[in-house]
Amino acid sequence: MSKILIVEDEKELATILGAYLSVEGFETIIANDGEAGLTEFANSDISMALLDIMLPKVDGIEVCKKIRETSDIPVIMISAKDGEMDKVVALGIGADDYVTKPFSPLELVARVKAQLRRYQGLQGHKKAEGELVAGRLRMNKSSYTAWVDQEKLILTTKEFELLYFLASSIDQVFSKTQIYEGVWGYTGICDDNSITVYIKRLREKLGQFGLEYIKTVWGAGYKLSVS
Numbered sequence: 001m002s003k004i005l006i007v008e009d010e011k012e013l014a015t016i017l018g019a020y021l022s023v024e025g026f027e028t029i030i031a032n033d034g035e036a037g038l039t040e041f042a043n044s045d046i047s048m049a050l051l052d053i054m055l056p057k058v059d060g061i062e063v064c065k066k067i068r069e070t071s072d073i074p075v076i077m078i079s080a081k082d083g084e085m086d087k088v089v090a091l092g093i094g095a096d097d098y099v100t101k102p103f104s105p106l107e108l109v110a111r112v113k114a115q116l117r118r119y120q121g122l123q124g125h126k127k128a129e130g131e132l133v134a135g136r137l138r139m140n141k142s143s144y145t146a147w148v149d150q151e152k153l154i155l156t157t158k159e160f161e162l163l164y165f166l167a168s169s170i171d172q173v174f175s176k177t178q179i180y181e182g183v184w185g186y187t188g189i190c191d192d193n194s195i196t197v198y199i200k201r202l203r204e205k206l207g208q209f210g211l212e213y214i215k216t217v218w219g220a221g222y223k224l225s226v227s
Ligand code: CA
Pocket: 008, 009, 010, 052, 053, 054, 055
């Protein structure tokens, strides 16, 4: 069962979030300040963390940074005002998503599920030694190398991550937003145009091998298809 750490000093809000997540079958651990949150993180097998930014003792940004020193679990930041998020993004603290108060608990639950799905998807591939095969394309996530047949496909880190993301779910259509969240999270600077540019470059590189695996699904997004 996925164990979710909620670090939030507004006790009522923490309890409400805990209740919503429990209904969905998640186990929750609530900590009311940053220090307690880090202790729980160290002592429990946490699958994901929800971090309020303004916290007593250690703030949410510091908690996130500490978690990132040892773990790549999904982290969603909770902020009291819009401006705080600029800081999260600017500092590149490695959070995966964020919500601004007031938010609907159901929306947060949806985001929690999306992050866990994405993360567990990546974990599943990691377990298979990070190796993925899609038609003539082969990718190894642990070494960030890709091949077409026996030839090496030279990719930048982000090109690799984008192609790996698409190739992890063959024939699944991803919107630009999903691609953005799955590949860049909220930690990198990226927009619609960048995704278009990355897709174009990947197509060119695959095209050198005669592969047209990346398909545009008009009005919906992109998918990787080997047929
Ligand atoms: Ca707070």
